[in-house]
Amino acid sequence: MEQVMNQRMEQLLDHIMKKCLWQFHSRAWDRERQNREIIGWAGRVLLGECDATPPDPLDRCHWVDGVALVRAWRERFPWINTLAVDEIRALMESLHARLDFLTRTGSLNAELTDPHY
Amino acid sequence: MPYHEFEVSRCIPERKKHAVVKGPGETLADALPAGYLNTIPGSISERGCAYCGAKHVIGTPMKDVIHISHGPTGCTYDTWQTKRYISDNDNFQLKYTFATDMKEKHIVFGAEKILKQNMLEAFKAFPDIKRMTVYQTCASALIGDDIEAVAQEVMEELPGVDVFVCNSPGFRGPSQSGGHHTICIAWFENKVGTVEPEITSDYVINYVGEYNIQGDQEVMQDYFNTMGIQILSTFTGNGSYDGLRAMHKAHLNVLECARSSEYLCNELRVKYGIPRLDIDGFGFEPLGNSLRKIGLFFGIEDRAEKIIDEETARWKPELDWYKHRLQGKKVCLWPGGSKLWHWANVIHEEMGVDVVSVYTKFGHQGDMEKGIARVEEGALAIDDPNELEGLEAMYNLKPDIIFTGKRPGEVAKKIRVPYLNAHAYHNGPYKGFEGWVRFARDIYNGIYSPIHELAKIDISRDAISTEGGFKTQRMISDVNLPDEVKNDPSMRQYTGAYDSLARLRGKTYPVFERTGDKQVAVEMATAE
Numbered sequence A: 001m002e003q004v005m006n007q008r009m010e011q012l013l014d015h016i017m018k019k020c021l022w023q024f025h026s027r028a029w030d031r032e033r034q035n036r037e038i039i040g041w042a043g044r045v046l047l048g049e050c051d052a053t054p055p056d057p058l059d060r061c062h063w064v065d066g067v068a069l070v071r072a073w074r075e076r077f078p079w080i081n082t083l084a085v086d087e088i089r090a091l092m093e094s095l096h097a098r099l100d101f102l103t104r105t106g107s108l109n110a111e112l113t114d115p116h117y
Numbered sequence B: 001m002p003y004h005e006f007e008v009s010r011c012i013p014e015r016k017k018h019a020v021v022k023g024p025g026e027t028l029a030d031a032l033p034a035g036y037l038n039t040i041p042g043s044i045s046e047r048g049c050a051y052c053g054a055k056h057v058i059g060t061p062m063k064d065v066i067h068i069s070h071g072p073t074g075c076t077y078d079t080w081q082t083k084r085y086i087s088d089n090d091n092f093q094l095k096y097t098f099a100t101d102m103k104e105k106h107i108v109f110g111a112e113k114i115l116k117q118n119m120l121e122a123f124k125a126f127p128d129i130k131r132m133t134v135y136q137t138c139a140s141a142l143i144g145d146d147i148e149a150v151a152q153e154v155m156e157e158l159p160g161v162d163v164f165v166c167n168s169p170g171f172r173g174p175s176q177s178g179g180h181h182t183i184c185i186a187w188f189e190n191k192v193g194t195v196e197p198e199i200t201s202d203y204v205i206n207y208v209g210e211y212n213i214q215g216d217q218e219v220m221q222d223y224f225n226t227m228g229i230q231i232l233s234t235f236t237g238n239g240s241y242d243g244l245r246a247m248h249k250a251h252l253n254v255l256e257c258a259r260s261s262e263y264l265c266n267e268l269r270v271k272y273g274i275p276r277l278d279i280d281g282f283g284f285e286p287l288g289n290s291l292r293k294i295g296l297f298f299g300i301e302d303r304a305e306k307i308i309d310e311e312t313a314r315w316k317p318e319l320d321w322y323k324h325r326l327q328g329k330k331v332c333l334w335p336g337g338s339k340l341w342h343w344a345n346v347i348h349e350e351m352g353v354d355v356v357s358v359y360t361k362f363g364h365q366g367d368m369e370k371g372i373a374r375v376e377e378g379a380l381a382i383d384d385p386n387e388l389e390g391l392e393a394m395y396n397l398k399p400d401i402i403f404t405g406k407r408p409g410e411v412a413k414k415i416r417v418p419y420l421n422a423h424a425y426h427n428g429p430y431k432g433f434e435g436w437v438r439f440a441r442d443i444y445n446g447i448y449s450p451i452h453e454l455a456k457i458d459i460s461r462d463a464i465s466t467e468g469g470f471k472t473q474r475m476i477s478d479v480n481l482p483d484e485v486k487n488d489p490s491m492r493q494y495t496g497a498y499d500s501l502a503r504l505r506g507k508t509y510p511v512f513e514r515t516g517d518k519q520v521a522v523e524m525a526t527a528e
Helices: A002-019 A028-046 A057-076 A078-082 A085-105 B013-018 B050-059 B104-109 B112-125 B138-143 B147-157 B176-190 B216-226 B241-245 B258-272 B284-298 B301-326 B339-343 B346-351 B365-374 B387-397 B406-414 B432-447 B450-455 B473-477 B515-527
Strands: B019-021 B066-070 B131-136 B162-166 B204-210 B230-236 B252-255 B276-278 B330-333 B354-360 B380-383 B401-404 B419-421
Touching: A002 A057, A002 A078, A002 A085, A002 B365, A028 A057, A028 A085, A057 A078, A057 B276, A057 B284, B013 B019, B050 B066, B050 B131, B050 B162, B050 B176, B050 B230, B050 B258, B066 B112, B104 B138, B112 B131, B112 B147, B131 B147, B131 B241, B147 B162, B162 B176, B162 B241, B176 B258, B204 B216, B204 B258, B216 B230, B216 B301, B216 B432, B230 B241, B252 B258, B252 B284, B258 B276, B276 B284, B284 B301, B284 B346, B284 B432, B301 B346, B301 B432, B330 B339, B330 B387, B339 B346, B339 B354, B339 B365, B346 B354, B346 B432, B354 B365, B354 B387, B365 B380, B380 B387, B387 B406, B401 B406, B401 B432, B406 B419, B419 B432, B432 B473, B450 B473
Parallel strands: B066 B131, B131 B162, B204 B230, B204 B252, B252 B276, B330 B354, B330 B401, B354 B380, B401 B419
Antiparallel strands: B019 B380
């Protein structure tokens, strides 16, 4: 089961890496926020926990990317519609950790810690 | 992901850290090319300088401006004969270029006097133009001319004019990318917030990192106008100087080329709280998703869907025609910066080509992260290549075509590899649904050029066949296609106009009632 979940997480991750740009903002603190917010929104959308447009523009921008992500996942990976609540939470958690590693903590990009834009 | 060492660069061992091959199962955490570093002495690379990056890439596409280089005339080389960032005001910024013509005597005695004289003369020669940008060059930077002080004097002498000074001499950074950074920050600090714009829509954006190459901006502008979105400013292609002074009043920054202008979006987010939405304007699916996201942000997604449906129905049959004929063709995607990641995945998915190599002349490691993430396994990624490395890569990878600039492009042609101009395009615009088909058509024309077939024959070595006549493109491209594809009536070659922008200029757009208008009307009625 763990192997299946890992394969599924890698599918979602591959989609993000090939189709999205938001995970590659230029600084580590930006990437930390982007990954947390957008994966967070995607998880809430998958769980049906958000039914209103966020009023704050910065939140709404993250929400937009989260919604777009879920729509693409649902279309490409029909198995995602069959998951239980706990499975979705676990999947999002492992996806977030892996994305953080590849784009932030494990990234070899020397510019990520530059204190200025 | 192993580093790749070029045979030709063994004498420059530092170069080994600048190229990697994306191996099976490997990730960005295994290896990443070094980037945004000074070019290694001995490596003749293809970069521009920081002055070029500030002026010729970012500043000059602004359309209603006199752009002056404070330096030798040669620094203004890039104008209408090399650049293709057109504008809808008869290309003023391309047709006229200005330099203070610094000579040796000015280096000795100073050049502030001729700078002021040039600025006054330029305003006098073009009395309708009230905005100016002045660019420091290596020469004027080294002698320490105080350009800001001169600009201030001119603004005091000529009421109504406004001048922006950009201090980005050629040596300020390892490449043109240093100039992108400098001008973004200078514009943000000195000009943003100095004009209060008229807001005409509930949905207001800055369109950032878009340079209107052969009309790209005008294509996207058409979509935004159709959706009822006000483009407060475009940074900077076809953009106006005063529009860009009003960037602080937008609701959303829509960012295309993050490489050149993410700095500006980041600062606008920090100071004014304007969100940054990165988009892809190239390719049916990425563009469609980008329009949807903008629509979703403003709550007008239905307007985006209408455009996507209409444009897809019109142009998809033509894209598919080319996709069948480009399937499996090998491409070296060798642009300057952002196109390596804008195009890496979508040309594979939507045109069927295989990207065997990506490179960037001036990109940072962040651009390589995006590019490597988007290519398939086996691709060779190179940072700041030199000419010999480019040749070695082409001999080894045997691409069917490369997408690059005109200088390395001409090198490729010498070894009989066709190239498309990735910076200025061949027959653009390439953005938009129709533009994407124009790009596919250009790739097809490049790969299947009958003349190119003849060029492949080495008359000093190869036997010249006297049998068989001249082969047309279709004879070459369709030779292995099954009949059901060749004769499929649902697909067709490009049917658009030679000038795809003509139908956009002068077009009228739907008028949407504003929520703000309703509120004002209610408030006025209540007050009465």
